[in-house]
Amino acid sequence: MTEEIIIAGFGGQGVLSMGKILAYSGIMQNQEVSWMPSYGPEMRGGTANVTVIVSDDRISSPVLNFYDTAIILNQQSMDKFEKTVKPGGLLLYDPNGIIHHPQRKDIKIFKIEAAKLSAEMGNTKIFNMVVLGAYLKLKPIVKLENVIRGLKKSIPERYHKLIPMNESALTKGMENPVEVFLN
Amino acid sequence: MGELKLMKGNEAIAEAAIRAGVDAYFGYPITPQSEVIEYLMAEQPEERTGMVVLQAESELAAINMVYGAAAAGKKVFTSSSSPGISLYQEGISYIAGAELPCVIANVVRGGPGLGTIQPSQADYFQSTKGGGHGDYKLYVLAPASVQEMADFIQLGFDIAYKYRNPVMIQSDGMIGQMMEKVELADQRPRWTDEEIKQMHDSWAAFGKGDHRERNIITSLDLDSAKQEKHNHHLQAKYRRMEEEEVLFEEINCEDAEYLIVAYGSSARISMKSIDLARAKGIKAGLFRPITLYPFPMKQLNAYVGKVKGILSVEMSAGQLIEDIKLAVECNVPVKHFGRYGGMIHSPEEVLTALENLIKGE
Amino acid sequence: MMDIKDIVKEENLVYTKTKLMTDNILSYCPGCGHGTAHRIVMEVIDELGLQSQTVGIAPVGCSVLAYDFMNIDMIQAAHGRAPAVATGVKRTMPDKYVFTYQGDGDLAAIGTAETIHVCNRGENITMIFINNGIYGMTGGQMAPTTLEGMKTSTSPYGRDLKSMGNPLKITELIAQLPGTYYVTRQAVHTPAAVRKTKKAVFKAFEVQKEKKGISFIEIVSNCNSGWKMSPVKSNEWMVEHMFPFYPMGDIKVDGELVKSNKAEVKS
Numbered sequence: 082m083t084e085e086i087i088i089a090g091f092g093g094q095g096v097l098s099m100g101k102i103l104a105y106s107g108i109m110q111n112q113e114v115s116w117m118p119s120y121g122p123e124m125r126g127g128t129a130n131v132t133v134i135v136s137d138d139r140i141s142s143p144v145l146n147f148y149d150t151a152i153i154l155n156q157q158s159m160d161k162f163e164k165t166v167k168p169g170g171l172l173l174y175d176p177n178g179i180i181h182h183p184q185r186k187d188i189k190i191f192k193i194e195a196a197k198l199s200a201e202m203g204n205t206k207i208f209n210m211v212v213l214g215a216y217l218k219l220k221p222i223v224k225l226e227n228v229i230r231g232l233k234k235s236i237p238e239r240y241h242k243l244i245p246m247n248e249s250a251l252t253k254g255m256e257n258p259v260e261v262f263l264n
Numbered sequence: 265m266g267e268l269k270l271m272k273g274n275e276a277i278a279e280a281a282i283r284a285g286v287d288a289y290f291g292y293p294i295t296p297q298s299e300v301i302e303y304l305m306a307e308q309p310e311e312r313t314g315m316v317v318l319q320a321e322s323e324l325a326a327i328n329m330v331y332g333a334a335a336a337g338k339k340v341f342t343s344s345s346s347p348g349i350s351l352y353q354e355g356i357s358y359i360a361g362a363e364l365p366c367v368i369a370n371v372v373r374g375g376p377g378l379g380t381i382q383p384s385q386a387d388y389f390q391s392t393k394g395g396g397h398g399d400y401k402l403y404v405l406a407p408a409s410v411q412e413m414a415d416f417i418q419l420g421f422d423i424a425y426k427y428r429n430p431v432m433i434q435s436d437g438m439i440g441q442m443m444e445k446v447e448l449a450d451q452r453p454r455w456t457d458e459e460i461k462q463m464h465d466s467w468a469a470f471g472k473g474d475h476r477e478r479n480i481i482t483s484l485d486l487d488s489a490k491q492e493k494h495n496h497h498l499q500a501k502y503r504r505m506e507e508e509e510v511l512f513e514e515i516n517c518e519d520a521e522y523l524i525v526a527y528g529s530s531a532r533i534s535m536k537s538i539d540l541a542r543a544k545g546i547k548a549g550l551f552r553p554i555t556l557y558p559f560p561m562k563q564l565n566a567y568v569g570k571v572k573g574i575l576s577v578e579m580s581a582g583q584l585i586e587d588i589k590l591a592v593e594c595n596v597p598v599k600h601f602g603r604y605g606g607m608i609h610s611p612e613e614v615l616t617a618l619e620n621l622i623k624g625e
Numbered sequence: 626m627m628d629i630k631d632i633v634k635e636e637n638l639v640y641t642k643t644k645l646m647t648d649n650i651l652s653y654c655p656g657c658g659h660g661t662a663h664r665i666v667m668e669v670i671d672e673l674g675l676q677s678q679t680v681g682i683a684p685v686g687c688s689v690l691a692y693d694f695m696n697i698d699m700i701q702a703a704h705g706r707a708p709a710v711a712t713g714v715k716r717t718m719p720d721k722y723v724f725t726y727q728g729d730g731d732l733a734a735i736g737t738a739e740t741i742h743v744c745n746r747g748e749n750i751t752m753i754f755i756n757n758g759i760y761g762m763t764g765g766q767m768a769p770t771t772l773e774g775m776k777t778s779t780s781p782y783g784r785d786l787k788s789m790g791n792p793l794k795i796t797e798l799i800a801q802l803p804g805t806y807y808v809t810r811q812a813v814h815t816p817a818a819v820r821k822t823k824k825a826v827f828k829a830f831e832v833q834k835e836k837k838g839i840s841f842i843e844i845v846s847n848c849n850s851g852w853k854m855s856p857v858k859s860n861e862w863m864v865e866h867m868f869p870f871y872p873m874g875d876i877k878v879d880g881e882l883v884k885s886n887k888a889e890v891k892s
């Protein structure tokens with residue numbers, strides 16, 4: 082199994098940390114992982130993206146042009162990454178702020194209303210965990226228990242009290258992806 | 265098994281330095297490697313092992329702090345990125361001339377000049393051909409993973425002390441910024457003053473006892489005949505490294521008709537290109553130099569008569585290709601492919617370049 | 626529906642963009658003092674009619690891209706070397722106006738030698754020094770001017786004077802050199818401060834016209850991103866913490882140290 086993912090959105094959306102948690106979860110179940118962020122001044126309030134690869138085998142290139150899954154969280158990223166999903170791949174996005182919705186018919190498209198759901202849960206900081214939950218529902222590449230273990234590893238101990246909150250966000254995400262059919 | 269962590273290349277090299285029992289780190293912030301000093305400052309190795317960490321006022325100062333600490337027989341590490349490494353060159357030349365062991369990491373970014381902060385491999389000449397003045401060589405390691413970033417610290421110090429020679433770890437913004445799984449070595453104790461005395465009494469400047477002559481650390485000899493002799497000694501050392509310390513990796517090379525030669529990030533990207541090529545029925549293999557100096561000349565030369573062509577892949581306008589051509593002595597067609605100035609080639613672009621090579625374009 | 630054109634009318638205009646600033650969008654973080662400092666320098670050059678006779682030297686730091694915003698001929702220097710580059714320009718074109726625009730890392734860390742020697746030679750140039758107590762560009766590392774106890778990414782537990790040295794008052798230091806003619810410390814966080822800084826920049830270019838030597842204008846500024854504060858909070862913090870250590874006002878005028886500042890110079 083090799084899963085190649087791009088996660089893309091705005092700086093403050095927790096794109097990089099979501100990728101990190103996913104990568105840590107892979108390590109928890111003895112897989113190979115890589116996490117390659119965009120870096121540089123464009124990140125000041127601008128767009129951010131990260132390529133995450135989880136695999137049973139040694140990982141070759143940590144930077145890619147095409148992905149099994151694109152998780153897209155703003156319009157700029159939609160414009161840039163919709164075309165990079167491999168045929169038959171998955172595009173998961175939050176429709177919040179999206180004007181031009183994805184158009185491809187050769188891939189699977191799912192929506193997750195993560196901004197709305199996290200606001201309803203009273204904590205927009207768990208936005209990324211809702212998205213991650215939705216993704217793991219669609220592609221259960223790592224077990225939930227390993228995500229929790231990954232979470233514990235990737236956040237400082239003083240924040241561990243927030244783990245139950247994150248767990249419920251993951252569950253919320255798992256319950257809510259909606260398939261988009263284009264015709 | 266050691267501790268497993270998810271770390272950036274820059275963090276892994278910093279943690280590995282603490283665990284290798286390094287005595288001191290001197291550096292100056294520069295993207296894309298500032299995480300090295302930031303990690304060290306946050307970890308407070310002074311409390312963990314007594315390791316000194318100091319932010320210098322410039323790279324000129326940092327490399328001379330390295331010179332000083334290394335001259336005292338201490339294990340010293342520094343890191344920077346291309347523009348900063350250019351400023352290191354004077355100091356590196358003195359360090360090589362004075363035969364001081366130390367490890368220097370260059371997390372390469374695009375140039376020339378201020379360039380860009382994105383990954384590049386355009387410092388190959390600078391690392392391997394003597395970036396400063398005079399006839400000297402660095403032992404140059406090119407990590408292709410976060411694990412190797414960590415591992416090459418200890419390996420680097422082993423070589424540095426074996427040959428009393430500066431070691432360069434040449435990575436780039438990609439290996440520095442990406443996170444991978446890394447298995448960390450156990451903590452080694454720092455050398456005690458007594459151990460340093462035992463090991464380095466013949467050359468280091470830490471205070472003369474009655475039992476020996478003064479140790480002078482210098483690269484100066486106004487007597488040209490003596491300076492030539494010193495150079496002979498250096499050259500003999502380099503020849504010995506060329507014989508004994510070459511490292512490389514071969515992937516899918518046994519039946520290969522075409523080779524990609526690439527190091528560091530380009531090797532990682534090319535691994536994928538090889539997979540794509542094999543899926544298309546092209547018998548391609550990857551030859552990865554791990555030491556850029558000494559370059560695996562003989563090992564690559566062994567492919568003469570076996571492969572029909574070689575593609576040199578490097579994020580540069582073509583520097584590595586010169587050593588490949590030397591290695592195969594023009595008996596195999598060699599072409600260069602690479603994006604540069606901070607652009608990273610994709611596995612597909614490398615594949616296309618390989619297909620063009622096969623077509624004879 | 627009301628169109629933007631209905632709003633942007635002569636009678637509604639309260640402010641127009643400085644002529645010598647380009648139309649490029651400033652790359653600075655919203656709330657950062659760099660943009661205001663740029664504008665002041667360009668306004669002065671514009672009002673003195675010196676566009677065609679001025680060459681600016683951009684540093685390495687957040688203002689590395691000053692050449693994208695200042696609509697004059699500019700040269701981008703290596704980190705810390707702006708004063709040397711300025712010397713090269715000025716010595717070969719003594720009648721032109723030359724200024725450097727540098728941050729604290731650029732001017733007071735890696736470029737300390739160039740700073741001291743350009744001042745010691747009394748090169749007839751203007752130096753604008755943006756002191757925000759941090760390396761903004763590279764993500765908030767400690768600068769030579771970082772205050773005691775201040776947290777940065779390379780002093781995560783606060784600057785410790787014993788191991789990391791003292792905050793450097795480079796401005797007081799260079800004021801001691803005979804080559805400096807006008808040395809002042811200003812800010813750009815309020816309209817009043819902006820007016821004072823602009824006066825200082827005017828004076829600096831006058832000094833250069835009269836070939837009297839170096840004018841050195843330190844502008845104590847905020848780095849809301851590096852300090853991890855909102856723009857408003859960062860300005861408050863600056864007034865509360867930076868100003869007591871880096872007091873406002875003239876340090877040297879007409880080649881003479883200002884009396885009220887002499888005590889400060891010693892401390």
Ligand SMILES: Cc1ncc(C[n+]2csc(CCOP(=O)(O)OP(=O)(O)O)c2C)c(N)n1
Pocket residue numbers: 292293294295323347348351378685686687688704727728729730731732755757759760761762763768848
């Ligand atoms: C030789 C060299 N070393 C280091 C750097 C990395 N670098 C770029 S800007 C900078 C510091 C900038 O700080 P400052 O001068 O205070 O400017 P600010 O961004 O705060 O305005 C550093 C260390 C570089 N570009 N070149």
Ligand code: SF4
Pocket residue numbers: 652653654656657658659687757761762847848849850851
């Ligand atoms: S990082 Fe700091 S100095 Fe740089 S633009 Fe942002 S606020 Fe200004």
Ligand SMILES: [Mg+2]
Pocket residue numbers: 728729730755756757758759760761768
């Ligand atoms: Mg600064």
